Every structure is written in structure tokens, then in C-alpha cells.
Amino acid sequence: MTEQTQAQLMRCLQCKNPxxxxxCPLGNDIPTIVRLVREGKFAMAVQVVGHPFGGVCGYVxxxxxxxxxxxxxxxxxxxxxxxxxxxxxxxxxxxxxxRRDDKLAGRRVAVVGGGxxxxxxxxxCYESGADVTVYESNxxxxxxxxxxxxxxxxxxxxxxxxxxxxxxxxxxxxxxCQADIAAMQNDNDxxxxxxxxxxxxxxxxxxxxxxTTADKFLHEAMLPRDVIVVGGGNTAMDCARLNARxxxxxxxxxxxxxxxxxxxxxxxxxxxxxxxxFETNLAPVMVDKQADGRLSVTFARTNSEGRGRLSVTDELHxxxxxxxxxxxxxxxxxxxxxxxxTVPVDNCGNVDGNLYAGxxxxxxSLVVEAVKAAxxxxxxxxxxxxxx
Numbered sequence: 001m002t003e004q005t006q007a008q009l010m011r012c013l014q015c016k017n018p019x020x021x022x023x024c025p026l027g028n029d030i031p032t033i034v035r036l037v038r039e040g041k042f043a044m045a046v047q048v049v050g051h052p053f054g055g056v057c058g059y060v061x062x063x064x065x066x067x068x069x070x071x072x073x074x075x076x077x078x079x080x081x082x083x084x085x086x087x088x089x090x091x092x093x094x095x096x097x098x099r100r101d102d103k104l105a106g107r108r109v110a111v112v113g114g115g116x117x118x119x120x121x122x123x124x125c126y127e128s129g130a131d132v133t134v135y136e137s138n139x140x141x142x143x144x145x146x147x148x149x150x151x152x153x154x155x156x157x158x159x160x161x162x163x164x165x166x167x168x169x170x171x172x173x174x175x176x177c178q179a180d181i182a183a184m185q186n187d188n189d190x191x192x193x194x195x196x197x198x199x200x201x202x203x204x205x206x207x208x209x210x211x212t213t214a215d216k217f218l219h220e221a222m223l224p225r226d227v228i229v230v231g232g233g234n235t236a237m238d239c240a241r242l243n244a245r246x247x248x249x250x251x252x253x254x255x256x257x258x259x260x261x262x263x264x265x266x267x268x269x270x271x272x273x274x275x276x277x278f279e280t281n282l283a284p285v286m287v288d289k290q291a292d293g294r295l296s297v298t299f300a301r302t303n304s305e306g307r308g309r310l311s312v313t314d315e316l317h318x319x320x321x322x323x324x325x326x327x328x329x330x331x332x333x334x335x336x337x338x339x340x341x342t343v344p345v346d347n348c349g350n351v352d353g354n355l356y357a358g359x360x361x362x363x364x365s366l367v368v369e370a371v372k373a374a375x376x377x378x379x380x381x382x383x384x385x386x387x388x
Contacts, residue, residue: 009038012080023070025368037085042093055090055156058083094159097167103386105129108188114140117359118194120374137175146218148242177335193357197330207287214327224248231327232261237271244274255283256304348380
């Protein structure tokens, strides 16, 4: 922990009715976490957080809209850096997955998806004594590993994966389709559906096969290239900043105005600071591969009204690039869940019978929302199945 961070944490007023906790989606006891971190009691701070992803939240949450936005000192100009407090705690004392009680002993739990929500639910159930299996076709936390190191240190993810693997939680690298879920419900007491939105939305334009998905680009980019990124979310910013930091020329093309980008405002500024250029109110209409291997991408000028109505004009603009990255959002895999829409859940994440759901497939796109969904589902399961 730097002296500057320590000094900033010392500014915390330890409010009796903390606005930071009220603004935290998880309702974390943030004043206690801050106090423990500034005293160097990192392991105790991690225990107060109570889930494995506190350090990740410390880096990637939109703190200015959540805990720090609720800080009373924010009204005086500068909030206490509560996100840094969480990140510091988990960097110095990784979360340890271990049995804590036997309230769910003898219960069989199947978790479909090894992302944030799935791992959180698996860990909470395991810690209460359940027999847990996680089914994941890819590597655990693969989406988080796609976030560049400059935004999220991967050692935090390594710590989580290592702790899960060192526990008795079983991980089966298997693709689960919709037909498998019903069988899992018969074979397990609880099934938690935590599949991510992993299917890249198509642009629906001629020549789209020449484009690269954001996930592929984030996992494979190693050399600087002349890149155009289509999209305006945080993933688009990650792709653009990664290429810019590698030394490549980077343009973000977005179909609406700059102010309407769904990404965090701080990410737009960070991208601009890294040298990323922005072209707004442009929608791709055609991609063509040139003789030299470069791509020619034609865009149409759009008229947009905030996040609402959008119309495409006849005004065309053509750009040349080495790589076109599509970061225009993802959908659910129809082979896992039948429809590309949010899975309907109650306030405990229950879908039907012993089937629960959370994370992306239940409408939570942020890490903290995925964690919250898992904890809510775990609380519902605990109330229903735990021995008294």
C-alpha cells in the first residue's frame, strides 16, 4: 500500500450511517474494511468482504457511481478511495476457499458456468459443506482474463482459481447444453445456471467474416496493428486501449454520440489518454478484404436521439485497417438457454424447482451484480436446504 493510499484512507470519517455502504450493491461494511486495511489487517478485511471477488471489484467496479459516489466526502470534492482499499486487501491476503460449517452437508450442487457468479455460488455452497461440481467448457474466469492487465491484474484471478482448485470443488471442463440441465436437476439437489453471454452479436453486414471478435482479440493480441473497434462499451475500450498500448493506431467507431456510450466515463477518458481516436454516429455497412490483406470498412452516418431512436443516412465513409474488432455486445448461447433474453428469476435467483440462475444470463452485467446474484441465490438455497 502506497503512502498516498494510506493517507487517503485515513480521511475516512467512519460514519455511523455510511453512505458508501448504502451505495454498494452488496451493502458491504465499507468503513470497517477501510479501517482494517489502513491498520494493515488485510486478512480480516477480506473476511469482512466475504467472497472471492473483492479485489476484482476493487479494480473494475464503477466506484464513482457506487460506494465512492455515496461517500460524504465526495460532496466536498474527493471521496475516500474505497475501491483501492478492497484491492489492497485482496492483493496482500488472497481469499481462501475452505469449509466453514456443515449446514449443506450431503447436498449435491451443480454449477453451470465458471465465471464470477458461478464461482461465487460454488464457493459459498462448498463453504457450507455441499458437494459441488462446476461445469465450464473453457478455462475458469475466462472472461475476466480477457480484461487487460493494465485494468485488472491477473494475479488476483490466479489467486481465486488456485484456491478453488486446491479445494474439493470439482471442475469439469464440459460443454453443457439445454438438454443436460434437466438431467442435472434430477441428479442434484441444486443447479445454478451462470452461463455468460458468450456469443458475439453479428453486425449483419456483407464481409463480416473478415472481422475479429472482441474476446479473440483480447486473448490473442500481441503486436501493434491498425485497428478499428466497433462498439461503445467497456469491452470496446479494453480492445482499443490494449492495441494503443501495444503501439498501434486505434479507432473506436460507435453508432451513437460519445455521450451515449454505455461504458464508464473514466474508461473513455483513459482510452483518449492512451491515444485512441473516436468516430461517432457511424454504423458499419460493409467490410471488404483488399489485395494487400488489409480491410476496407464502409460506415454510414447515423442520426441518433440519445439511447433511443437511431436512423441511418446515405452518407458513407470508408476506413482502411489491418483488423476490425466487433465489440457490439454478446448474446446467450441458444444451445445452453433457449432464448436470447434474461432468465426470469425471483429475488433469490430461483427459476423453477431446484434450478437457480444469476450473472449475465439473469441480467447482471457487472462483476458486483454477478456476485450479488450468487449470494442472493445462496441465501435462498441456504434457507431452503440448510440443516437447522
